[in-house]
Amino acid sequence: MSIADQNSEPEEGAGHSTEAHLIYGRMDDPRWDYSHHLLPPITASATYRLDSAQRGAQGFLEFAHTTDEVHVTSKAPIYIYDRLGEPNKDMLEENLAYAEGGEVAVTFASGMAAISGVLGILTGSGSEVLAHKVLYGCTYSLMTNWYPRWKIAVQFVDFSNIDEVAAAITKHTRVLYMESPVNPNMRLIDLRAIAELAAKINAKRDANDRLYTVVDNTFASPFCQRPLAFGIDFVIHSLTKAIGGFGTDIGGVVIGPRWSHDQLMLFRKDFGGVLSAKAAWPVLVVGLPSLAVRMRQMQTTALEVAEFLQTCPEIERVLYPGLPSFPQAELARQQMRDFDGNFAPGSMIYFVMKGSDARDALRRAEGFINTIAKEAYCVTLAVSLGNIRTLIEHPASMTHSAIPPEEQVAKGLDPGGIRLAIGLEKPSDIINDITQAFHHLR
Ligand SMILES: *Cc1c(COP(=O)(O)O)cnc(C)c1O
Numbered sequence: 001m002s003i004a005d006q007n008s009e010p011e012e013g014a015g016h017s018t019e020a021h022l023i024y025g026r027m028d029d030p031r032w033d034y035s036h037h038l039l040p041p042i043t044a045s046a047t048y049r050l051d052s053a054q055r056g057a058q059g060f061l062e063f064a065h066t067t068d069e070v071h072v073t074s075k076a077p078i079y080i081y082d083r084l085g086e087p088n089k090d091m092l093e094e095n096l097a098y099a100e101g102g103e104v105a106v107t108f109a110s111g112m113a114a115i116s117g118v119l120g121i122l123t124g125s126g127s128e129v130l131a132h133k134v135l136y137g138c139t140y141s142l143m144t145n146w147y148p149r150w151k152i153a154v155q156f157v158d159f160s161n162i163d164e165v166a167a168a169i170t171k172h173t174r175v176l177y178m179e180s181p182v183n184p185n186m187r188l189i190d191l192r193a194i195a196e197l198a199a200k201i202n203a204k205r206d207a208n209d210r211l212y213t214v215v216d217n218t219f220a221s222p223f224c225q226r227p228l229a230f231g232i233d234f235v236i237h238s239l240t241k242a243i244g245g246f247g248t249d250i251g252g253v254v255i256g257p258r259w260s261h262d263q264l265m266l267f268r269k270d271f272g273g274v275l276s277a278k279a280a281w282p283v284l285v286v287g288l289p290s291l292a293v294r295m296r297q298m299q300t301t302a303l304e305v306a307e308f309l310q311t312c313p314e315i316e317r318v319l320y321p322g323l324p325s326f327p328q329a330e331l332a333r334q335q336m337r338d339f340d341g342n343f344a345p346g347s348m349i350y351f352v353m354k355g356s357d358a359r360d361a362l363r364r365a366e367g368f369i370n371t372i373a374k375e376a377y378c379v380t381l382a383v384s385l386g387n388i389r390t391l392i393e394h395p396a397s398m399t400h401s402a403i404p405p406e407e408q409v410a411k412g413l414d415p416g417g418i419r420l421a422i423g424l425e426k427p428s429d430i431i432n433d434i435t436q437a438f439h440h441l442r
């Protein structure tokens with residue numbers, strides 16, 4: 001049908017009102033051949049037309065029965081309603097599972113929805129979660145504000161001390177939860193050692209009360225580190241960060257073993273934290289395909305910036321896994337590897353300002369951050385990371401401000417600590433902004 005034909009009086013719906021035609025007019029297109037698009041179109045549709053009640057019944061039967069082959073008889077997926085599933089998310093999930101070397105992936109509305117999802121299927125009243133003592137702020141809040149209401153006990157220990165972890169596991173412990181590198185202080189956790197400890201415990205447990213390991217791999221991104229390869233059971237990501245890469249959308253994902261897929265899908269359907277197709281699409285067509293080239297560039301820049309920061313007299317110490325001075329340099333080299341096996345220390349830097357005491361260091365860090373916020377051209381005061389723009393933040397006065405400075409020190413957080421998330425700018429541009437800020441303060 002030509003454009004002229006399309007604009008003339010419609011054949012179907014003749015006799016109905018213009019308003020009816022606006023609702024029932026052309027919404028499909030015979031030229032729309034899905035498999036021939038170089039990029040998939042956004043297929044957002046809250047609900048799907050079903051040809052028959054039988055097809056609807058089959059769709060409901062097959063939902064969350066992907067691992068049960070008895071039920072899955074359809075050649076193509078039967079889409080019913082966006083909260084259950086839709087093609088953009090399906091494609092993205094396949095690619096995310098591939099990136100992490102996992103069997104399945106289930107996306108969520110945010111990184112926090114993904115964390116709630118994986119912990120949701122692994123825990124219940126009476127079970128215990130053992131977590132590293134420093135966590136992303138909202139994860140900490142989830143575990144301390146909400147889990148007590150549901151009688152899920154949470155204990156925090158130092159996961160870089162494997163004996164401490166082993167000693168804290170009880171028969172009710174169901175999850176070992178951690179980030180590596182730890183946000184914000186870049187502490188690394190030996191993922192293989194944690195997975196081996198869990199395997200040792202599980203050798204003496206029933207299949208029903210297995211202990212599972214969960215790693216938030218957001219800081220490293222799958223380009224720099226793939227925890228499943230070390231025997232970790234589940235990986236979560238905030239897609240909002242390096243994977244999305246451009247800061248346009250919020251999203252999350254859980255990647256894990258095949259058996260978990262249907263439970264994660266049921267959890268997502270019933271708790272409702274679904275990634276919208278419009279948010280899945282940029283991650284699918286822009287973020288994930290450019291992850292490697294962005295990360296490779298960012299970590300080259302990060303090393304150069306970290307080396308520069310080490311020469312600044314105002315700075316006490318710089319923590320970047322790519323520096324020879326990094327306290328866990330050997331573990332970094334073992335654990336952080338790109339898709340080709342090259343050392344991949346990532347795009348995150350943590351540095352600590354000098355100060356006569358904790359409060360003085362905090363004051364100096366704030367001064368530096370405020371100067372950057374006012375004066376810098378290509379370093380932005382903003383939370384988030386893995387963005388094409390370099391972002392800086394001051395955990396002590398922002399994300400961890402509820403904790404008094406002295407207590408922060410005890411937890412391994414520095415009042416004078418600054419988190420720098422490198423972007424795609426040239427190293428000289430970032431270094432120039434930092435140099436200018438220090439000049440201002442002198
Ligand atoms: C941002 C972030 C999250 C939460 O992700 P959202 O997409 O903001 O919900 C979790 N963990 C880490 C390490 C993060 O940086």
